Amino acid sequence: MQVEKFEYDNKTVKWFAFAVVFWGVIGMLAGLWAAICLYYPAMNLGIPATTFGRMRPVHTNAVIFAFVGNGIFMGVYYSLQRLCKTRMFNDTLSKLHFWGWQAIILAGALTLWMGKTSGKEYAELEWPLDIAIAVVWIIFGINLFGTILKRREKHIYVAIWFYIATWVTVAMLHIVNSIELPVTLWKSYSWYAGVQDALVQWWYGHNAVAFFLTTPYLGLMYYFLPKAANRPIYSYRLSIIHFWALIFIYIWAGPHHLLYTALPDWAQSLGVVFSVMLIAPSWGGMLNGLFTLRGAWDKVREEPVLKFLVVAITCYGMATFEGPMLSLKNVNAISHFTDWTIAHVHIGALGWNGFLTFGVLYWLIPRMWNTPLYSKKLAGTHFWIGTLGIVLYAVPLYWAGFTQSMMWKSFTEEGQLKFQFLETVTHIIPMYVTRSIGGGLYIIGVFIMAYNLRKTIAKGSFVANEPAEAAPLPETSTTHGRQYWHRWIERRPMQMLVFSLIAVAIGGLIELIPTFLVKSNIPTISSVKPYTPLELHGRDIYVREGCYLCHSQMVRPFRDEVARYGEYSKAGEFVYDHPFQWGSKRTGPDLARVGGKYPDSWHYNHLLDPSSMSPGSIMPSYGWLFDHEIDTVHTYKMIKAMQTLGVPYPDGYAQQANKDLLTQEQSIKAGLKLEKIGTGQNKEIIALIAYLQRLGKDIKNNK
Amino acid sequence: MKFVNYIETISGVDIYGLASLILFTSIFLIMLIWSIKADKKMIDEISRIPLN
Numbered sequence: 001m002q003v004e005k006f007e008y009d010n011k012t013v014k015w016f017a018f019a020v021v022f023w024g025v026i027g028m029l030a031g032l033w034a035a036i037c038l039y040y041p042a043m044n045l046g047i048p049a050t051t052f053g054r055m056r057p058v059h060t061n062a063v064i065f066a067f068v069g070n071g072i073f074m075g076v077y078y079s080l081q082r083l084c085k086t087r088m089f090n091d092t093l094s095k096l097h098f099w100g101w102q103a104i105i106l107a108g109a110l111t112l113w114m115g116k117t118s119g120k121e122y123a124e125l126e127w128p129l130d131i132a133i134a135v136v137w138i139i140f141g142i143n144l145f146g147t148i149l150k151r152r153e154k155h156i157y158v159a160i161w162f163y164i165a166t167w168v169t170v171a172m173l174h175i176v177n178s179i180e181l182p183v184t185l186w187k188s189y190s191w192y193a194g195v196q197d198a199l200v201q202w203w204y205g206h207n208a209v210a211f212f213l214t215t216p217y218l219g220l221m222y223y224f225l226p227k228a229a230n231r232p233i234y235s236y237r238l239s240i241i242h243f244w245a246l247i248f249i250y251i252w253a254g255p256h257h258l259l260y261t262a263l264p265d266w267a268q269s270l271g272v273v274f275s276v277m278l279i280a281p282s283w284g285g286m287l288n289g290l291f292t293l294r295g296a297w298d299k300v301r302e303e304p305v306l307k308f309l310v311v312a313i314t315c316y317g318m319a320t321f322e323g324p325m326l327s328l329k330n331v332n333a334i335s336h337f338t339d340w341t342i343a344h345v346h347i348g349a350l351g352w353n354g355f356l357t358f359g360v361l362y363w364l365i366p367r368m369w370n371t372p373l374y375s376k377k378l379a380g381t382h383f384w385i386g387t388l389g390i391v392l393y394a395v396p397l398y399w400a401g402f403t404q405s406m407m408w409k410s411f412t413e414e415g416q417l418k419f420q421f422l423e424t425v426t427h428i429i430p431m432y433v434t435r436s437i438g439g440g441l442y443i444i445g446v447f448i449m450a451y452n453l454r455k456t457i458a459k460g461s462f463v464a465n466e467p468a469e470a471a472p473l474p475e476t477s478t479t480h481g482r483q484y485w486h487r488w489i490e491r492r493p494m495q496m497l498v499f500s501l502i503a504v505a506i507g508g509l510i511e512l513i514p515t516f517l518v519k520s521n522i523p524t525i526s527s528v529k530p531y532t533p534l535e536l537h538g539r540d541i542y543v544r545e546g547c548y549l550c551h552s553q554m555v556r557p558f559r560d561e562v563a564r565y566g567e568y569s570k571a572g573e574f575v576y577d578h579p580f581q582w583g584s585k586r587t588g589p590d591l592a593r594v595g596g597k598y599p600d601s602w603h604y605n606h607l608l609d610p611s612s613m614s615p616g617s618i619m620p621s622y623g624w625l626f627d628h629e630i631d632t633v634h635t636y637k638m639i640k641a642m643q644t645l646g647v648p649y650p651d652g653y654a655q656q657a658n659k660d661l662l663t664q665e666q667s668i669k670a671g672l673k674l675e676k677i678g679t680g681q682n683k684e685i686i687a688l689i690a691y692l693q694r695l696g697k698d699i700k701n702n703k
Numbered sequence: 704m705k706f707v708n709y710i711e712t713i714s715g716v717d718i719y720g721l722a723s724l725i726l727f728t729s730i731f732l733i734m735l736i737w738s739i740k741a742d743k744k745m746i747d748e749i750s751r752i753p754l755n
Contacts, residue, residue: 226753232751
């Protein structure tokens with residue numbers, strides 16, 4: 001048969017590889033910065049962009065979408081061409097994909113630093129960027145499927161299945177979770193409110209972990225591990241079972257992020273059951289990876305690439321064992337809202353995603369520059385520093401999480417809470433210090449890698465277009481044994497796309513439909529009223545400053561939480577919350593019932609200098625709220641938007657909203673004046689105080 | 704009031720859970736049977752694609 005000659009495109013892979021290292025460093029430094037803020041509040045610098053509440057989303061978005069995102073594209077663009085024995089579908093699309101993605105990352109980082117956020121974790125980017133992400137994702141999709149369609153290899157290797165599932169699911173998650181109503185160019189309100197918003201958000205949040213951080217990287221594992229070990233995967237059959245079980249089960253597990261919250265019981269239970277089931281495919285995949293190296297462990301000792309891959313796969317196993325454990329209600333009762341969760345995700349992020357990325361980089365760069373790695377010894381040093389970094393990062397946080405939770409739940413013999421919230425924070429500060437040392441070591445490792453790769457590149461010569469040859473696909477294929485329907489799918493990628501979409505959509509729909517179907521699903525509480533215009537402005541500030549990253553608004557039905565914060569939260573309390581602000585971590589105390597707990601002057605002084613009211617507090621000061629003014633021009637649009645979303649303000653209320661705003665502002669200012677605090681017109685601080693003083697009051701008044 | 708009361712007001716709500724579980728289990732079983740019964744030569748051939 002006539003063999004066709006063609007060339008693989010290495011240039012796009014090269015650009016993505018550079019972007020991985022560049023954004024990896026930026027994203028990790030932002031993380032280190034945020035970690036230091038937690039025990040050294042001066043690190044917040046007193047300016048908005050560098051406070052924890054803005055650095056943290058920059059960190060999470062940068063490491064997920066910039067570091068891992070570019071890592072996915074680097075690996076996919078390299079492996080897909082070789083698995084399909086063809087060049088990428090279209091070079092222009094590759095270029096558009098690369099530059100489009102980098103532009104989104106840059107705009108994302110800048111807007112997050114500026115406080116432009118939708119307030120939904122890991123989906124913080126505002127609506128214009130959400131649209132841009134969808135467009136670039138479609139470009140990637142066309143390139144992906146175009147390449148699969150023009151392949152010269154009849155079988156679709158399992159790694160490609162993982163890529164397809166990733167593309168389909170991320171598209172669906174991103175679109176559903178990003179449905180929002182734009183108010184201004186950089187401000188939107190989530191279409192969903194309260195419980196529904198929480199459900200959609202964690203369905204997204206969990207599956208972003210599954211389909212952005214896991215499935216594409218499993219695809220990379222199934223390609224690069226056999227490559228690096230120079231032997232096929234231990235069991236290809238197992239890899240197929242791994243794939244189908246994983247994509248099916250993962251999509252159902254989201255509600256485990258909302259245990260003991262106001263989320264309906266049935267959804268919580270569904271989340272737990274499927275989370276526990278996830279152990280099976282995850283461990284199947286991990287063992288498949290590790291068994292591939294059976295009888296070749298001597299190679300692992302010498303080859304840095306394999307070292308990184310082995311630790312990555314082991315961390316995958318650890319994280320996927322721990323995940324289901326954390327989703328058990330009794331474990332979650334202890335772990336949730338603590339640093340335990342942060343430790344858990346970093347086993348995945350630093351170990352699984354980070355180390356797999358490093359392994360792939362150490363493997364790819366020498367091959368694309370046609371030269372051996374500059375120094376295996378340095379790569380070994382990176383490996384050990386990185387591993388030590390992970391241990392020093394995670395262990396103190398596990399300890400901190402467990403300790404703090406136990407302290408929260410301690411009562412004296414007289415039945416009083418044993419510890420003030422702040423005591424439980426100051427107690428774990430040494431663990432925060434150790435954690436940042438671990439993170440720092442990990443970043444030093446990345447710098448060592450960057451140097452090593454730079455040196456490798458310097459002595460090699462880049463092969464931009466790698467020549468290859470393969471026979472074209474025959475018209476009729478030979479069959480081995482009997483034909484099964486699976487082969488039919490395997491030979492038809494477009495149908496495969498449709499099947500995977502159906503597969504993941506079913507899980508998602510079953511979870512979401514009942515919640516949307518009936519309005520009475522969310523029990524309404526008659527005393528719960530829409531926010532006043534001033535409170536609405538305050539809420540926007542609360543979202544902008546990322547308060548939800550340290551303060552939850554969700555009192556769980558536990559003795560200690562009810563004793564500490566008050567009546568546990570009800571689903572009906574959040575019906576006007578676009579977006580919901582339950583939070584996922586309590587670095588500071590819960591705020592669901594903070595309204596009326598302190599006088600206005602307390603909040604005023606506390607936000608100006610937290611340690612003046614709570615000595616030892618690690619909260620940053622928010623000095624700019626005392627200078628900046630709220631934009632009352634937008635009040636009209638905000639009320640109108642809320643009305644569109646179904647918040648029952650009276651007809652024509654938007655026109656008179658500013659009048660009410662002024663009245664409420666005057667009353668707060670008059671109160672402050674009695675305590676000798678004078679403030680100017682329309683200051684943000686007044687709006688934020690109004691919002692904080694409202695929280696939880698609707699139910700309190702009812703009593 | 705417990706949430707289940709509201710779910711029960713959706714007529715035929717059981718079908719969601721039932722249908723999805725049946726669909727999930729059956730597709731998974733089909734895949735399991737296929738992957739166990741699939742021809743060994745073909746499986747070997749596919750698993751070697753990354754190495755070629």
